[in-house]
Amino acid sequence: MNPEHVPIIRLELQNMKHSIWHALTQYEVEIDQYIQEALDRVCSHENIREVVMRQTKATLEYELKELIDHFFKYGDGRKALEEMVWKKLSEILSKDNKREA
Secondary structure: OOOOHHHHHHHHHHHHHHHHHHHHHHHHHHHHHHHHHHHHHHHHHHHHHHHHHHHHHHHHHHHHHHHOOOHHHOHHHHHHHHHHHHHHHHHHHHHHHHOOO
């Protein structure tokens, strides 16, 4: 890379930065209004309530699924399912044995 081209690129970037800054400052009041309107919408009582309710429901559903999953994988639910499966298998095997005899 030729060092004599670096200042030109830097000047172009500085000029672009200055142009963007100038444009933003021209519209600062308008941008502030947009931001305030967005904040008012997002932070309204109704929206906050809706977000809290939606997140609470999602979290509760997740935790409930986790508890049920744990119950059937590691708790009394596993034992109950295991007994039911063994009972059903015994019934099937005893029917098969009677047919063969």
